[in-house]
Amino acid sequence: MAQNVVVIGAQWGDEGKGKIVDWLAEETSGVVRFQGGHNAGHTLVVGGKKTVLRLIPSGILHPKLNCYIGSGVVVSPDALLGEIDELNAAGVPDVEGRLKIAPTATLILPYHIALDQAREASRGAGKIGTTGRGIGPAYEDKVARRAIRVGDLARLDEIEATLKANIDLYNVQLQHLHQAEPVRLEDVMAQLERVKGRILPMVADVSRLLHDTCQRGERLLFEGAQGTLLDIDYGTYPFVTSSNCLAGAASAGAGVAPQQLGYVLGIVKAYTTRVGSGPFPTELFDDIGAGLAQRGNEFGSVTGRARRCGWFDAAALKRSIQINGISGMCITKLDVMDGIEEIKVCVGYRLPDGSTTDILPFGGAAVAACEPVYETLPGWSESTVGVKNFADLPAHAQAYLRRIEELCGAPVALVSTGPDREETIVRQHPFA
Secondary structure (H helix, E strand, C coil): CCCEEEEEEECCCCCCCCHHHHHHHHCCCEEEECCCCCCCEECCCCCCCHHHHHCHHHHHCCCCCCCEEEEEEEEHHHHHHHHHHHHHHHCCCCCCHHHEEECCCCCCCCHHHHHHHHHHHHHHHCCCCCCCCCHHHHHHHHCCCCCCHHHHHHHHHHHHHHHHHHHHHHHHHHHHHCCCCCHHHHHHHHHHHHHHHHHHHHHHHCCCCHHHHHCCCCEEEEEECCCHHHHCCCCCCCCCCCCCCCCCHHHHHHEEEHHHHHHHEEECCEEEEEEECCCCCCCCCCCCHHHHHHCCCEEEECCCCCEEECEHHCCCCCCCHHHCCEEEEEEEEEHCCCCCCEEEEEEEEEECCCCCEEECCCCCHHHHCCCEEEEEECCCCCCCCCCCHHHCCCCCHHHHHHHHHHHHHCCCEEEECEECCCCEEEECCCCC
């Protein structure tokens, strides 16, 4: 059986997964999205042309590849069709013919969005930093066993009673807890009637299709969204997303056996960023942090929100490597570090009781209490933009990457030296 590859974010998301998935995709028969919703943006640059994807897997730009949306994803019908229309307008061939959606994926509906936004507005200074796109409430419906799923578009008459009960429940919260406008059943039914004709032809038994692909000895690429430190269980709770972002989630979220997951590639920025609220031990509030944000263009591809920037956190990455079983790392945005005279790396934390630890603790409160312990390394003045061989990197850049390997316990397999697909150093190919 051919080796499959799982690509996950190993920090707080925004690590540059889209470029790497797109680059690896040409070695595969298909790309699978297994969790999250349209709150995750993957930016691809091919031949200087930028494309932002939110729900559709990053392999869609390869005209012969199938792309799959698994049951672990929450799907906004309007966001999905809007993204397809954008790709069609850009000349991407046969998008709807190559996209397969699991009937068991949960739909994001207007009442999810309304409650998500109303809740966040009510939190005031305690905002979590949600994108307000209905992701969390949709996952709530899934685990409460009241979700409307993609396959239900084929039987709208049968689910009208469930929809009414859901809307009644949400309207109580919207009107009485948040003083917000109610959602109307007829509006939601009209939306579903409008979209079903385009979505239903893309519905397929994704689990079976992926199993058959593996049985034929063909390769698959599994694409995660967000990052490990935003995982609902193992991230900085409650400042997390609403799904499991780990490599292991690919099995449940795509409907494949754990044995069918092979190499786990962790995508890691050469520094650290975080968007939204929550603890961030190595965050910088000085000119260095501002410079990283400016050079790295650190603004969310979906929301446009500015990302917080800080030094590389090896202790946090060590936790990610442990719980994902990362086989190799891809270090992205190395070029953003060019010109920094001295670089600090967080090698552990000092805890409130005076003890130290070399690995990120669980939960937001515990992480907020961590004081970073730094090691200082020399920076480099030479440009690393577009370098394609490890030996051609500045000596101090090579030493920086090797120190990251030593501290975290996983090899640097790939290095991204620019946004374009071709600006990549290969030390260990995940499909080799």
